[in-house]
Amino acid sequence: PDVNPLRSLILAAARNGSIRRVVATAPVSRDVVRRFVAGETTSDAVAVTRRLVEDGLTVTLDYLGEDTTDSAQAEHTVQSYLELLDRLHAEGLADRAEVSVKLSAVGQMLDEDLALENARRICRAAEAAGTTVTLDMEDHTTTDSTLRILGELRKTWPWVGAVIQSYLHRTLDDAERLAAEGSRVRLCKGAYKEPESVAYPEMTEVDKSYVRCANALLAGDGYPMFATHDPRLVRIIAERAEAHGRKPGSFEHQMLYGIRPEEQLRLAQQGHTVRVYVPYGEEWYGYLMRRMAERPANTTFFLRALLTR
Ligand code: FAD
Known part of the structure; x- marks a missing residue:
């Protein structure tokens, strides 16, 4: 069993197409993505x-x-x-x-x-x-x-x-x-x-x-x-x-x-x-979600940036 509910939530989000579209198109998430992906x-x-x-x-x-x-x-x-x-x-x-x-x-x-x-x-x-x-x-x-x-x-x-x-x-x-x-x-x-x-x-x-x-x-x-x-x-x-x-x-x-x-x-x-x-590369989404799942602090940073655009 996965003991970390936030991790499970993020990994579920990683598989969700509409969340993916929001993340990919939100203007500020670009900056957040750029922190981890060149x-x-x-x-x-x-x-x-x-x-x-x-x-x-x-x-x-x-x-x-x-x-x-x-x-x-x-x-x-x-x-x-x-x-x-x-x-x-x-x-x-x-x-x-x-x-x-x-x-x-x-x-x-x-x-x-x-x-x-x-x-x-x-x-x-x-x-x-x-x-x-x-x-x-x-x-x-x-x-x-x-x-x-x-x-x-x-x-x-x-x-x-x-x-x-x-x-x-x-x-x-x-x-x-x-x-x-x-x-x-x-x-x-x-x-x-x-x-x-x-x-x-x-x-x-x-x-x-x-x-x-x-x-x-x-x-x-x-x-x-x-x-x-x-x-x-x-x-x-x-x-x-x-x-x-x-x-x-x-x-x-x-x-x-x-x-x-x-x-x-x-x-x-x-x-x-x-x-x-x-x-x-173009396939950055899965990579980014795995890094978020590893560390809740990154996720908070990421979600805050998404919500305060
Ligand atoms: P963790 O146990 O994740 O973290 C330990 C501690 O590191 C944390 O408690 C914290 O103090 C600190 N820390 C971690 N993340 C942060 C952060 N974001 N900010 C501040 N402090 C933090 N895995 C594979 O399976 N195959 C590979 O080929 C592979 N290649 C890799 C190449 C590189 C260069 C690196 C760095 C990792 C690679 N990995 C690979 C991933 C690796 O297996 C781990 O999943 C990943 O690095 C997290 O483990 P960790 O050793 O950093 O320690």
Whole structure:
């Protein structure tokens, strides 16, 4: 059962077509949307990237859209990434900005080989642009498929990044296996609704698992990327990194665009690499609603802005 009624309400609103139309067309909600999403076009994404880079941050860009069962839509997503990578290169941003890709947006639900081939095209373009790709991790039914595709891609491009989720029971094993030289691994808590058969139901267990996995990554020879806004975990990562003799630059912090921006700058000013995950594209609605559901304070802010226009 969902114990958070506000979360259930927001997720119900996310599925409601008329609420979606109000949110999409209300003039002020544009500003609120813009706090979490760079905009709809490649130019919007590039403009936000430039601003963040000027502030001393690095970026990973996500062209929004997931769960495609339509190969034309998958092709549209690939083309959007190719255009973006070209622009990042042309504008001299490719050494500070990479891309994050959801395999379900490039055909994983249709056919694993199609997703692999599409991911290869994005990796080739990233290589030409002089940057890297990270494969986002989705719900647990896709984990093995995503790690298989990762393994194939890394034969050609060892810099392709993996994501592991500390809420899954399996993840410490994955962390130990992936913590090898040359590998880039993002550790997050996990964002999908998962059954207790595969995931820890309690947040305290998810946090403890996060620390165990962080230790495994820091002890290994890879490049860990710690994706969390959790102040306690950020403190623990600093301690553990020091204990493992890790210098700033041998691991990085990652946070979402619009969430704890002051903390992002503070860590960067301390000399850490901080990467901001920047979503953009026409399909911003589902993403925004998931961020609202995670944190009631964001929702209050959002609803107030909608009502006081
Ligand atoms: P939470 O438990 O949500 O929050 C912990 C604490 O952080 C809060 O108590 C609060 O103190 C602080 N906090 C959180 N939000 C705010 C806020 N808005 N303002 C102020 N303080 C706040 N998930 C996946 O499943 N797959 C992925 O590929 C993936 N990629 C990600 C990439 C990045 C860069 C990031 C940051 C997250 C990614 N996630 C991904 C999402 C992740 O799994 C979590 O759902 C999400 O980050 C929330 O978890 P948290 O670690 O920030 O901690």
